[in-house]
Amino acid sequence: MTFLERLKTEVLVGDGAMGTLLYEQGVSQCFEELNLSDPKRIIDAHNQYVAAGSTIIQTNTYAANRLKLEKHGLEDKVEIINREAVKLARKATTKGEHFIVGTVGGLQNLHQEDWSLEEVKNALDEQLEILLDEEIDGILLETFYNLDEIILAIQLVRNRSDLPVIANVSLGEIGVLHGGVTLKNAIGEMVKKGANIVGINCRMGPSHMLRSLEDLPLPEGAYLSVYPNASLPEYQDGRLFYHSNPDYFESMGEQFVNQGVRLLGGCCGTTPEHIKAFATVTKRRKPVQEKWVTSSLEHPNSVIEFKRKDKTLPELVKQRNSVIVELDPPKKLNTDTFIKGAKALKQAGVDAVTLADNSLASPRIDNMALASKIKEDVRPLVHVTCRDRNLIGLQSHLMGLDALGINDVLAVTGDPTKVGDFPGATSVYDVTSFQLISLMKQLNEGISFSGKDLGQKANFSIGAACNPNVRHVDKAVGRMEKKIDSGADFFMTQPMYSEEQIEAFYHETKHLDTPIYLGIMPLISSRNAEFLHNEVPGIKLTDSIRQSMADCEDPKLAQAEGIKIAKSLIDTATEFFNGIYLITPFLRYGITVELTTYIEQKTATEIIK
Missing domain, CATH: 3.20.20.330 (Homocysteine-binding-like domain)
Known part of the structure; x- marks a missing residue:
């Protein structure tokens, strides 16, 4: 038997x-x-x-x-x-x-x-x-x-x-x-x-x-x-x-x-x-042959639907040129410079200020706290890494962002802890960036990571990171396609330092309907350029740019040269991409204000033509 x-x-x-x-x-x-x-x-x-x-x-x-x-x-x-x-x-x-x-x-x-x-x-x-x-x-x-x-x-x-x-x-x-x-x-x-x-x-x-x-x-x-x-x-x-x-x-x-x-x-x-x-x-006991069920545990249909009143970043960048600027939260407790920078960038015309999540694995003021302080003045776009929080912390953090009305997020893996101030700290990585994107989308359906009904839908517009600075760009594009399948609404790239590379990247990605914000990070010195080129993963500079920065011994001339290089890259980038993602070096927001103004003026001139 x-x-x-x-x-x-x-x-x-x-x-x-x-x-x-x-x-x-x-x-x-x-x-x-x-x-x-x-x-x-x-x-x-x-x-x-x-x-x-x-x-x-x-x-x-x-x-x-x-x-x-x-x-x-x-x-x-x-x-x-x-x-x-x-x-x-x-x-x-x-x-x-x-x-x-x-x-x-x-x-x-x-x-x-x-x-x-x-x-x-x-x-x-x-x-x-x-x-x-x-x-x-x-x-x-x-x-x-x-x-x-x-x-x-x-x-x-x-x-x-x-x-x-x-x-x-x-x-x-x-x-x-x-x-x-x-x-x-x-x-x-x-x-x-x-x-x-x-x-x-x-x-x-x-x-x-x-x-x-x-x-x-x-x-x-x-x-x-x-x-x-x-x-x-x-x-x-x-x-x-x-x-x-x-x-x-x-x-x-x-x-x-x-x-x-x-x-x-x-x-x-x-x-x-x-x-x-x-x-x-x-x-x-003998088994029961019949069972009376008075109700069913179907997933509750209690999700409250609501629509965003303002346009999402993907909607904006599909319609016109759009600029977002990264302004890193400070490592020290004083936030005056950061707040002033956010307001100045808004006045210059940026669509959003992006806030990294403890970049290079070094502790900074919590980006959600700063985002809540500036959101009445400028739209915040908050980075969320897989590194620092387990699944419980990630969902709690995202629910907190939703409660604050902060809807624009960027899902990133996060630099490993050994590159930062606390190399012995634990890197969590419960999920990959692909999985985090998918889980964010799940919150948008009103469902928690565990499958529980949340009572209403979140309203996240989800960005994903992309690194074009690789030998095989087709593989990078393949990762982008995988992130689109996971639910990414738009992309933000690592900074690029070659006009030829920007154009080549456009041709590799022009089949994608998902909008792309192309990364531009102005240089401020030869030392800065060499550090980025040799030590920061995902960033490569051309020999000519490194030489140009090396030729500028005076700090003011070096910064001016960095801005000039950035403008040249912007000229090429705006030919192929509506979205520009400016990364502010060392909270020097005056530089990205100048570059934002340059993009705004350039766009206005092109419209008149």
Whole structure:
């Protein structure tokens, strides 16, 4: 009898956590590698869950795919790790009484991963092919945050086998996956593609999972599963701890069965004691055959729509010449010069003042604070880096910008901390700039990073960075196209110092409909020029410009030469691009005021002609 046949009349028990169980034993290496180096430890863990009452045992293969094993230098051992895992699970179980499911974990989440969809597909397919070639009773797909990815995994199994598939997604919020997909819709899609048991695992404890199930009807043609975490984790002395609460699990197990669950297991922090509590419930309970649902956890349609009254920067730059100027927040507490500079630039005619986010990884006055101070005088465009804030901080920061009515943002990776004043500081990089752009777009739909309804839509106009100063410009354009796919509304380039390069860049990008602000940064000295050319990533000067600056020994003459060079670059740039992005050197806003005035006068002259 298969476990699907038994589920018709029984509630079955899966096992609990493998990773956190090993972690509690002091294991800090790759857990899947223990299949080879310490098989007795893995067999012992399986034995404990069997003794606790588990009927369905999963193989120790959650992260045993090529992409995750590569981080440990084990990518060439994908096959042997997976095959040994099945053998170890078999040694701990009795055929006919217990069922072995090959476990495959999700790869895509909100953290930075440089894997393409094709790489993810190949890694999943490779692992599934190996597991399905072994003597297993089914496949367990678990901890998938991305619905498209778990659908892909289900299809890959169905391309090879008719074995039962357990498909568990992980929720961002109660009843909702990341991206705003409701659990009801996700389960419907998984069943449609061939999953036999569908449900949720990880991230949440029993209470939040129960709430996610309360408004969920019983799926047609499939059974429900739940694998909750033991509790919310506690962080102490660099380690995560979960509360031991088996009695609570027994109580929650009863309620899970009432909601139609037929497979009860555990995820992070659960132990054999938690599984024993679930097993106690299944001994006295039969599965429910019907469930009355009074409402549905469809994504709430409470988003309030509103439209921006003023034109966005992309709209402006498509209609006419537009100038934005970067004015770096000061490193010291006095803001007088910055405020004066912002007002002077507005008077000169700029459309926005852009504020970097701790450029070169050195601390400056918070750009959101300064943006709020100047927004009544001039439009602020705030840079947001991936470096300094985790996902929680990023969403909070963006929600704060929205609350202040600061709608123009630039998503950038951010310089690594080792180039700045605090080289030992942590670089976060939870997400890439591509992912940050996509998440900003998600806020514009009124959906949080985790998928929760925010009550109304944000109104961000999203800029993206571009570096044309590379050997292969086509690759830079390819990155731009990828950022457009992520949701970028306009681009701001690194400064360029060659008329020929500006024209060549235009021809490489003229097929793009997304507007571009071309970067121009005036030089103030030969020393400044050499530093930019030799030490700042993404900036290259021509030999002739470097020589011109080197010939000016007097500081005033050097600054005048830098302005002259910038004007020449502007002359070429305005032939091909409506948008000019001026970068103010060292808060010397008088220079960018002069260049803004030059652009305004040049534009007026051309209109008269």
